Amino acid sequence: MEFLIETILSGLMAGVMYSLVALGFVLIFKASGIFNFAQGVMCLFAALTFAGIMEKTGLPWPIAFVMTIGVMVFVAWAVERFVLRHLVNQEPIILFMVTIGLAYVLEGVGDILWGSDVKVLDIGLPSGASDYMLDNFNIYVEKLEVFAALIAAVLVGFLAIFFQKTRIGRALRAVADDHQAALSVGISLQTIWVIVWSVAGFVALVAGTLWGAKSGVQFSLSLIALKALPVLILGGFTSIPGAIVGGLIIGVGEKLAEIYVGPFVGGAIENWFAYMLALAFLLVRPQGLFGERIIERV
Amino acid sequence: MNETSANPILSVNNIEVIYDHVILVLKGVSLTVPEGGIVALLGANGAGKTTTLKAVSNLLGAERGDVTKGAILFEGEEVQALSPNDLVKRGCIQVMEGRHCFGHLTIEENLLTGAYTRRDGAAAIRQDLDKVYAYFPRLKERRSSQAGYTSGGEQQMCAIGRALMSRPKMILLDEPSMGLAPQLVEEIFEIVKELNRKEGVSFLLAEQNTNVALRYATYGYILESGRIVLDGDAKALRENEDVKEFYLGVGGEGRRSFRNVKHYKRRKRWLA
Known part of the structure; x- marks a missing residue:
């Protein structure tokens, strides 16, 4: 029994990480209809910059963190100024191709700026097992993972308030609904895109930091973007709660499958289970669990 | 009442619009809207009514359209040099054909997006919201329903109300009668007339429903394949x-x- 709970918990924690990456995808997809393939690389780039600044300048982490936010805002601005602005009203597939290119550019720039060695991101996040859980319930839980879950919860709460209650949030949702109409009421798409890419950059920084603190900042970090795909298919491309729930389901699902189904098929299910689940979902519910219902007047 | 002699709030001088660098849509269109006037732009499908309005509100860029000749002046200022949001700030806003409400936002949120460019504080915006509800009591009833689930008439009201929230001097109204029952069309035009009288908003409206448009407008232009073929006082045109x-x-x-x-x-x- 304890083993089962432990498995589920560790699945949930891994799921939180997937959710954070997926969240960045959802933000950009909602506001601009662009599937941002570079989101995973943005996580890597943010974490690299964060670790790089700390390593090269020896500044304390809060200052380096704020500086990294500045860098991500600059990246957002540059993407809008040099890429998106020239591709208004192009086919989604063209924009998708652009983000693939962007992924390579960001990866290369990160490499040139900060080097390709694995970096340790030590910002004093709690690590090791939680003694409390171990003593009282005999369950092994990583402190860092609990911390990550808390951060994710705070982030989602913050985003929900931002989207529902603020003027900018309302404008973001308006743009997501209808570009043309948003333009016609005087919402500047350029500003909105910079904002949304900045927010996605911030989410990427948080996700990258947590992954980096767990397993070091390395280039394989950009590959977690691939795990975010099934999360999005499960949760729906346009739903923030969907990204969270989808991430948790994938996280728990793959851990459980690995342990309880794995032995019968020779193991290593964890690597492809998420994609199988996504495939099954596409057949049954293509808009995802929480995907926006398409409002159609008849 | 001779409105042609009043100051023009908008003058369009001999503009030519080309889409995608090849498709010539407007071939020299000129018109003026006097301050406080309601001007109707009439014509069949594809005559260029919508293109004219979008040229004025500078929304053509998003559709790969380009004003290649001529000039558009809103209150004496060159429109082409301004972005759509600058224009809204200056008081020129478009209500697009087919309503274009934000389907997943509530009616009230839709109205509030209209006030996006304003910087005069929440109290003033609140006040204008009440004013819009006074003009369109039906919107108040539906304020918390998602716009996508409201009726066509309510969406048209929502779109006009949303434009009103920006405190416009001029509204470019594109085909307000589209897909609405005749009774509802009259209701919408009555409100347009009222807004014009009480709030002093000038209107340039593109319509296919010539009959209704000419009854409410003061002046009319008739477009045919990208050219103005006839213009005159609404009464003269009717006859x-x-x-x-x-x-x-x-x-x-x-x-x-x-x-x-x-x-x-x-x-x-x-x-x-």
Whole structure:
């Protein structure tokens, strides 16, 4: 029994990480209809910059963190100024191709700026097992993972308030609904895109930091973007709660499958289970669990 | 009332619009809207009404359209040099054809997006919201329902109300009658008239429903394949034989069959 709970918990924690990456995808997809393939690389780039600044300048982490936010805002601005602005009203597939290119550019720039060695991101996040859980319930839980879950919860709460209650949030949702109409009421798409890419950059920084603190900042970090795909298919491309729930389901699902189904098929299910689940979902519910219902007047 | 002599709030001078660098849509359109006037822009499908309005509100760029000749002046300022949001800030806003409400936002949120460019504080915006609800009581009832689930008439009201929230001096109203019952069309036009009288908002409205448009407008222009072929006071246009025959569906000698309509007639008379 304890083993089962432990498995589920560790699945949930891994799921939180997937959710954070997926969240960045959802933000950009909602506001601009662009599937941002570079989101995973943005996580890597943010974490690299964060670790790089700390390593090269020896500044304390809060200052380096704020500086990294500045860098991500600059990246957002540059993407809008040099890429998106020239591709208004192009086919989604063209924009998708652009983000693939962007992924390579960001990866290369990160490499040139900060080097390709694995970096340790030590910002004093709690690590090791939680003694409390171990003593009282005999369950092994990583402190860092609990911390990550808390951060994710705070982030989602913050985003929900931002989207529902603020003027900018309302404008973001308006743009997501209808570009043309948003333009016609005087919402500047350029500003909105910079904002949304900045927010996605911030989410990427948080996700990258947590992954980096767990397993070091390395280039394989950009590959977690691939795990975010099934999360999005499960949760729906346009739903923030969907990204969270989808991430948790994938996280728990793959851990459980690995342990309880794995032995019968020779193991290593964890690597492809998420994609199988996504495939099954596409057949049954293509808009995802929480995907926006398409409002159609008849 | 002679409104043509009043100051123009908008003047469009001989503009040419090309889409995608090849498709010539407007071939020299000129018109003026006097301050406080309601001007109707009439014509069939594809005549260039919407393109004209979008050229004025500078929304053509998003559709790969380009004003290649001529000039558009809003309150004496060159429109082409301004972005759409600058124009909204200056008081020129478009209500697009087919309503274009934000389907997943509530009616109230839709209205609030109209106030996006304003910087005069929440209290003033609140006040204007109440004003919009006073003009459109039906919106108040539906304030918390998602716009996508409201009726066509409510969406049209929402779109006009949303434009009103920006405190406009001029509204470019594109085909407000589209897909609405005749009774509802009258209701919408009554409100347009009221807004014009009480709030002093000028209107440039593109319509296919010539009959209604000419009853509420003060002046009218008729567009045909990207050219203005006729213009005049609304009353004069209503009584013009050609307008009657081609746009109001009644000829000089009462109702006529389409079999007898002679197409060369209008070419000869209008494009000569």
